[in-house]
Amino acid sequence: MTTQDKSQQxxxxxxxxxxxxxxxxxxxxxNLFGPLTALMWTLLxxxxxxxxxxxxxxxxxxxxxxxxxxxxxxxxxxxTSINELGPRFLAPISGSVFLFSIGVGxxxxxLAQRQNWWAVIPAGVMTTLAVVAxxxxxxxxxxxxxxxxxxxxxxxxxxxxxxPTSSGKELRWAFIPGVVLISMGILIGTPFISVLGYLWPLxxxxxxxxxxWRQLRERQAE
Numbered sequence: 361m362t363t364q365d366k367s368q369q370x371x372x373x374x375x376x377x378x379x380x381x382x383x384x385x386x387x388x389x390x391n392l393f394g395p396l397t398a399l400m401w402t403l404l405x406x407x408x409x410x411x412x413x414x415x416x417x418x419x420x421x422x423x424x425x426x427x428x429x430x431x432x433x434x435x436x437x438x439x440t441s442i443n444e445l446g447p448r449f450l451a452p453i454s455g456s457v458f459l460f461s462i463g464v465g466x467x468x469x470x471l472a473q474r475q476n477w478w479a480v481i482p483a484g485v486m487t488t489l490a491v492v493a494x495x496x497x498x499x500x501x502x503x504x505x506x507x508x509x510x511x512x513x514x515x516x517x518x519x520x521x522x523x524p525t526s527s528g529k530e531l532r533w534a535f536i537p538g539v540v541l542i543s544m545g546i547l548i549g550t551p552f553i554s555v556l557g558y559l560w561p562l563x564x565x566x567x568x569x570x571x572x573w574r575q576l577r578e579r580q581a582e
Contacts, residue, residue, distance in 0.1 A: 398440060398444030398445055399445065401437075401440050402437050402440045402444075402445065403437075404437075405433050405434070405436040405437035405440060406433070406437035406438075408429075408433045409429075409430050409431065409432070409433030409434030409435075409436075409437060410430070410434070411430075412426045412427075412429045412430030412433060413426070413427070413430035413431070413434070415430075416430055416468065416472070420468075420471075420472035420473075421472060421473055424468075424469050424473050424476065425469070427465050427468035427469050427472065428462075428465040428466065428469065429465075430465065431461045431462065431465030431468065432461060432462055432465060434461060435457060435458045435461025435462065436458065438454075438458075438461070439454045439455075439457055442454045442457065452494075452497035452498055453494055453498070455490075455493045455494075455497060456490040456493045456494040456497070458490075459486050459487075459489045459490035459493060460486065460487060460490040462486040463482070463483045463484070463485075463486035463487035463490065464483075465483075466479040466482045466483035466486065467479065467480070467483040469483075470483065474523075474524060477520065477523065477531060480516065480519065480523060481516060481517075481520065483516075484512065484513065484515070484516025484517075484520075485513065485516065487512070487516075488508070488509055488512030488513055488516065491508055491512060492508055492512075495508060504548060506545075506548050507545045507546070507548040508545070510542070510544045510545030510548060511541070511542050511546070512545075513537075513541045513545075514537070514538045514540070514541030514542030514545060515538070515542065516538075517534040517535070517537045517538030517541065518535060518538035518542070520534040520538075521533075521535045521538060
């Protein structure tokens with residue numbers, strides 16, 4: 361099959377998907393599905409998600425992008441199922457499920473091609489937001505969601521620093537924001553948050569002093 365034939369086949373598939381989606385949306389707005397509307401949308405989102413994941417799995421290196429809409433659509437299907445068809449006690453976690461599904465999509469992008477190391481950052485961010493949303497929605501007042509957010513972001517950058525890339529180049533720069541964010545999270549989650557008011561000025565003073573000392577040392581060496 362030539363490139364042109366593949367392009368024509370792809371256009372036919374996408375056209376059929378758009379037409380089918382438009383018809384289903386129109387019928388749903390006319391309330392023709394009645395109580396089956398939630399089930400219909402669950403199956404529609406789930407089926408579309410499986411379709412994109414099939415595209416991804418059959419050629420992950422060429423169609424790595426398909427992992428993102430695949431996981432997002434599956435997440436929407438699960439959220440619809442939880443909110444409309446599932447038991448009420450699962451409703452608070454629906455937001456976390458959706459955010460986590462987005463994170464999984466980006467992680468698959470990295471696993472498909474190691475050169476897509478950038479995908480690790482949104483994967484970690486969305487996973488962290490999923491945890492934070494779960495803490496807030498479940499009413500876990502003994503856990504500081506702000507501290508969890510910063511620690512989660514910090515862990516994301518630390519993981520990024522250890523992960524291999526396609527070129528073999530290490531991303532050691534990621535350790536710096538990783539350590540800073542984790543330190544922020546620890547301070548926010550403890551009574552020592554007020555210490556930040558003293559640490560930042562001291563850090564600026566030390567950094568400036570080091571720059572002055574280095575410059576003076578270079579002049580003496582000349």
